Amino acid sequence: MSALLKKDWFGLGLVLIFGSILISLFKPAFISPFNLYVLMLSVSLMLVVAMSQMIIIAIGQMNLSVGAIGGLVAISFTGLMEVYSMSILPAVLIGLLIGLACGFINGYITVKTGISAFIITLATLYIFKGMNLGITEAQPFYEIPEAVKFFGNAKIFGPIPYLVIIPIIITVLMWILMNRTSLGRYMLAYGNNVQSSELIGISSTKIVIYAHVISGLLAAIGGMLVVCRLQLGTPNIGDSWLLPSFAAPVIGGAILAGGKVDVIATAFGVILVSIISQALVIFKIDPFFVQIFLGFMILLAVFINRYREYREERRTKVFSDE
Amino acid sequence: MGGIKPPFFMNNKIPNFVKTNQFGLLILVIVFICIFSFSTDGFTSRFNIYALSRVVALDIMIGLAMMVVILTGGLNLSLGALGVSAAMFGGWCMESMGIPISITIILVLAFGSFLGWINGFVTVRTGVHSFIVTLATMSIYFGFMTLLTEAEAFRKLPEAFTDFGSLKLFNKYISPLLIISVLTCFVLYYIFKYTDIGRKLIAAGANPDAAELSGISVDRMFIYCHMLSGFLAALAGIMLTARIGAAIPSMAGHLGFDWLLPAFLAPVLGGTLLSGGKVTVFGTMLGAILVTLINNGLYLIDVGEFWVRFFLGIILLGAVLLDRAREYFTVKNSIVS
Numbered sequence: 001m002s003a004l005l006k007k008d009w010f011g012l013g014l015v016l017i018f019g020s021i022l023i024s025l026f027k028p029a030f031i032s033p034f035n036l037y038v039l040m041l042s043v044s045l046m047l048v049v050a051m052s053q054m055i056i057i058a059i060g061q062m063n064l065s066v067g068a069i070g071g072l073v074a075i076s077f078t079g080l081m082e083v084y085s086m087s088i089l090p091a092v093l094i095g096l097l098i099g100l101a102c103g104f105i106n107g108y109i110t111v112k113t114g115i116s117a118f119i120i121t122l123a124t125l126y127i128f129k130g131m132n133l134g135i136t137e138a139q140p141f142y143e144i145p146e147a148v149k150f151f152g153n154a155k156i157f158g159p160i161p162y163l164v165i166i167p168i169i170i171t172v173l174m175w176i177l178m179n180r181t182s183l184g185r186y187m188l189a190y191g192n193n194v195q196s197s198e199l200i201g202i203s204s205t206k207i208v209i210y211a212h213v214i215s216g217l218l219a220a221i222g223g224m225l226v227v228c229r230l231q232l233g234t235p236n237i238g239d240s241w242l243l244p245s246f247a248a249p250v251i252g253g254a255i256l257a258g259g260k261v262d263v264i265a266t267a268f269g270v271i272l273v274s275i276i277s278q279a280l281v282i283f284k285i286d287p288f289f290v291q292i293f294l295g296f297m298i299l300l301a302v303f304i305n306r307y308r309e310y311r312e313e314r315r316t317k318v319f320s321d322e
Numbered sequence: 323m324g325g326i327k328p329p330f331f332m333n334n335k336i337p338n339f340v341k342t343n344q345f346g347l348l349i350l351v352i353v354f355i356c357i358f359s360f361s362t363d364g365f366t367s368r369f370n371i372y373a374l375s376r377v378v379a380l381d382i383m384i385g386l387a388m389m390v391v392i393l394t395g396g397l398n399l400s401l402g403a404l405g406v407s408a409a410m411f412g413g414w415c416m417e418s419m420g421i422p423i424s425i426t427i428i429l430v431l432a433f434g435s436f437l438g439w440i441n442g443f444v445t446v447r448t449g450v451h452s453f454i455v456t457l458a459t460m461s462i463y464f465g466f467m468t469l470l471t472e473a474e475a476f477r478k479l480p481e482a483f484t485d486f487g488s489l490k491l492f493n494k495y496i497s498p499l500l501i502i503s504v505l506t507c508f509v510l511y512y513i514f515k516y517t518d519i520g521r522k523l524i525a526a527g528a529n530p531d532a533a534e535l536s537g538i539s540v541d542r543m544f545i546y547c548h549m550l551s552g553f554l555a556a557l558a559g560i561m562l563t564a565r566i567g568a569a570i571p572s573m574a575g576h577l578g579f580d581w582l583l584p585a586f587l588a589p590v591l592g593g594t595l596l597s598g599g600k601v602t603v604f605g606t607m608l609g610a611i612l613v614t615l616i617n618n619g620l621y622l623i624d625v626g627e628f629w630v631r632f633f634l635g636i637i638l639l640g641a642v643l644l645d646r647a648r649e650y651f652t653v654k655n656s657i658v659s
Contacts, residue, residue, distance in 0.1 A: 062453065109639070113646050116596050118397070118453075122586055123638040130632025137628055239576075243461055246454065256451050292465035298458035302450045 009265035012252065016272055023279045030282055037159040043274045044167040045225055049241050050248035050270050051174050051263070052218035057249050058178065059211045060191040060258020061110065061117035066245050067238030068128035069102045069216050070223030075132055077224050078141035078233025081148075088145055096220050102128060103216020107209035132235050140234040144227070152228030163225060170218065175263040177214075187211055191258025247273055247294055251301040273297065346648065347591060347608040354615050362622040371495050374618055376565055379499035380558055381610040384581050385588025386503075386510060387554035389606050392589055393527040394544045395598025396452030400441060400460035401555050401585050402578015406571065407467040408434040408552075409559030413476030413569025416483065423483050431556050437463060438552020442545035452548075464577045475570040479563070487564030499561050504607070506557070511603040523547060528599025583634065587613045591641045613637075 024030040049066060056063040077095040080086040086094075106124055110117045154162050178184040189197040190207045198204055219238075226237050250256070251272060252265030276297070277290050358365040384401065391398040398404075412430040415421040421429070441459055445452040489498050513520040525533040526543035534540050558581075563569045574580045590596070591612060592605025616637055620630045 109643075113643060115642050115646060119586070119590060119596065119642055120639070122583070123635045123642070126583060126631050126635030126638065128635075130629060130635055133628035134626065134632055243457060243577075246457055250454055256454055286469060288465050288468045290465075291461045292469070295458040295460070295462035295465065298454060299444065299462075302448050302454060302458075306448045306450065 009252070009262060009268050012265055012268040012272060016268060016275065019272075019275060019279075023275070023282070027279075027282050030279065033159040035278065035282070037155065037161060039274055039278050040159065040164050041161055041229060042277070043271050044161070044164045045222065045229060046244050046248065046270045046274065047167040047267060048170055048218055048222040048225060049245045050266050051170060052215045052222060053245035054249040054252075054254060054261050054263070054266050055174070055178075055187070055211050055218070056117070056215050057246075057254050057256060058184075058187050058191050058258065058261040059208060060194070060256075061208075061211075062121065062246075062256075063106065063212070063215050064118065064121040064242065065102070065106060065125040065128055066215065066219045066222075067241035068125045068132070069099055069219040069238070070226070070241060071235060071238035072102065072128045072132045072223070073099050073220040074223035074227050074237040075136050075141065075233045075235055078144060078227055079135065081145060082141045082143040082233075088147060092224065095224050096217060099216040099218075099220020099223075100213055101216070103213040103219075104209060106216065107212030110212070111205050111208040136235045138235050140232050142232050144231055144233070148228055149231050152225075152231060163228060166221065166225065170221065171263060171267050178261065178263050183207075183210060188259050188261070191260075193259070243291075243294060244270075244273060247298050250298055250305075253301075253305055255305070269301075344593065344602065344605045344608060346644070347605065347612060351608060351612050351615065354612065354619060358615070358619040358622065362619065365619065365622055368493075368495060370618070370622075372490060372497060374614060375495070375500040376497040377618070378611055378614045379497060379503040380561055380565070381584045381588060381614050382500075382503040382607050383506065383554055383558035383561060384585045385592070385606045385610045386506060386603070387551045387558060388585040389589040389592075389594050389601055389603070390510075390523075390547050390554065391452065391551045392594050392596060393523060393598055393601050394452070394547045395527060395596075396445065396544075396547075398441065398456050398548070398551050398555075398585075399453065399582065400437075400456040400463055400578070401551070402574040402581035403460045403464035403467070404434060404437045404441075404552055404578070405555040405559035405562070405581065406574045406578050407437065407463045407559075408556035409563045409569050409573070410467050410471050410476070410571060412560055412563060413479065414471070416480055417476040417478050423480055427560060430560055431553055434552040434554075434556020434559070435549045436552070438549040438555070439545060441552065442548025445548065446541040446544050460577055468571055471571055473571050475568050477568040479568060483564060484567040487561075487567060497565075499565060502557075502561065506554070507603050507607050514601055514603065519546070524599060524601065583638075584610065584613055587634075587638055587641075590638070591645075593645065 020030070029035060049070070052066050053063060073095045076098055077091050080091040080094060081088065102124070106117070106121055109115070109124075110120045113120075151162050156162055156165075176184075178188070186197070186202045187207055187210070189200075190202055190204060194204065197207075222241075223237055227233050230237070248269035249261060249266045251269035252262050252267075254261040254266065273294065276293060280290050280293065281287070364370055384405070387401055387405075388398060408430050411433050412426050415426040415429055416423065437459075441452065441456055444450075444459070445455045448455070486498060490496070491498055491501070514524060522533070522538050523543050523546060525536070526538055526540045527547070530540045533543070562573055566573060588609035589602075589606045591609030592607070593602045594600060594606065613634070617630065617634065620633055621627070625633065
């Protein structure tokens with residue numbers, strides 16, 4: 001039991017369960033099938049985006065270009081289908097390839113120059129976004145194949161949309177990557193302490209590039225999922241991803257200095273943010289409050305993490321004194 | 323290190339200034355001015371230079387506001403949201419409350435410093451990187467601002483105030499806003515170079531542990547940096563209000579994001595170290611000038627409005643890579659001599 005209490009996701013899980021019960025007591029509309037459907041859609045889209053940022057946080061860096069990659073892939077994906085009348089599968093593959101290439105560029109430049117990833121991804125954010133606007137001239141693509149529209153709209157059964165399948169698979173894969181593979185553990189080791197991880201023979205080039213490539217791929221998937229959901233490819237897909245992409249991992253207890261992320265807690269963070277946004281809408285609170293709330297949530301999470309760290313430190317100190 | 327005499331080309335015959343990246347920037351600025359004046363019509367026209375001076379003034383101020391936080395090794399993502407919030411507060415003071423201009427400006431600057439203080443206080447007290455703190459306060463400030471103003475602009479500002487923004491000096495070439503920015507540069511340069519507090523700020527940013535041991539309250543210095551950043555962002559907000567002639571909630575884009583790229587470009591091009599502890603006031607000024615020039619030139623060359631961002635990104639990337647190369651060579655040289 002005490003081992004369970006120490007997990008990052010445990011407290012969050014409790015908050016989620018009690019919060020949902022409380023909200024549905026006040027507003028039964030919260031658990032209506034339609035609302036659950038909308039909730040699941042927003043969770044599944046943000047889940048992919050949060051994972052894309054989380055893996056970069058794991059190695060102690062930041063990726064500001066997550067949204068720009070998502071947007072570029074989204075308009076390439078739809079553009080290929082509309083302008084070059086390509087079929088879906090090759091368009092998806094090319095979309096993934098673009099995401100991979102963008103991630104590779106980020107990772108390669110960061111690790112080869114030693115310049116902070118913040119600056120590199122700020123520059124590539126403008127490059128990718130500029131390419132997006134240059135190609136589309138800020139006009140959306142509307143001609144989407146029916147199959148894509150169906151995937152974005154249809155439900156498997158009850159209120160569960162098809163769209164949740166891919167994010168759930170990704171979350172499971174990410175959990176396996178971070179907890180059960182040497183690559184994931186190396187990433188955490190690198191994020192924790194670059195020097196010592198190099199001393200035990202971990203190649204930083206490999207780790208940083210892999211992390212950014214995975215981040216790029218996930219951002220690409222996120223962009224294409226948004227296309228399915230919106231049923232069109234607008235150039236401003238990804239513009240609003242930055243805040244939520246950091247919010248979920250941080251609420252899930254990730255440390256920005258690197259070396260500590262929790263996939264399950266990040267997923268719970270996404271769900272928490274979505275539920276709160278949804279609840280604010282149901283209670284007819286001004287949508288601008290959602291933004292303020294998100295900001296306060298991040299600060300609160302930061303304070304709680306800090307407090308837990310502090311308590312941990314004190315406990316270990318007591319033991320070492322004995 | 324003594325004993326071996328360095329070869330003649332590596333001794334101090336070359337003035338130190340040539341080795342700094344301010345010098346490189348200056349060359350770049352001159353090169354770009356030459357390119358644009360020959361390849362485009364109207365780059366040197368009175369209208370264009372006046373327009374440039376108004377834009378540069380703001381970019382310098384935003385760059386300085388970011389620079390003083392980068393000094394601590396941190397970042398201030400809330401810069402745009404903070405500046406717009408302060409500007410909207412100023413608009414409310416002047417239009418709804420009828421407070422005189424001079425008092426309004428003082429109030430706005432105090433308000434900006436207060437918002438900066440919140441950033442600094444939370445950062446220092448939690449020990450969390452200022453990136454995440456200011457990411458949160460960015461959405462809090464912007465959210466509150468939109469909520470309180472109901473996204474409505476203040477358009478009936480006193481004429482004396484808006485007239486100042488459209489004033490033309492020096493044979494109608496230069497906006498007075500640019501003079502404010504340049505004066506601010508000199509004041510900041512003086513503070514960082516010659517005053518006790520300025521040296522303490524730099525020491526705290528360069529090596530917090532060493533500064534703490536030598537009796538400087540690092541926490542307080544970091545809070546001062548954030549307050550100064552809020553102050554400068556609020557000043558930028560006032561300047562933008564005067565330039566537009568109205569206080570508009572969306573004047574820095576959603577969440578104030580439009581300010582972020584110039585805010586980072588100017589200090590980074592100017593040679594401010596992202597790890598903290600080094601500021602270059604005039605480097606930041608030159609960086610801002612370079613960015614505005616390129617931006618303006620790209621429009622005049624007609625690369626297409628939508629590709630401007632792409633080229634700005636490429637230029638930022640090129641600039642940091644060049645800077646890296648310069649650092650690499652100067653480090654090699656300094657080891658030799």
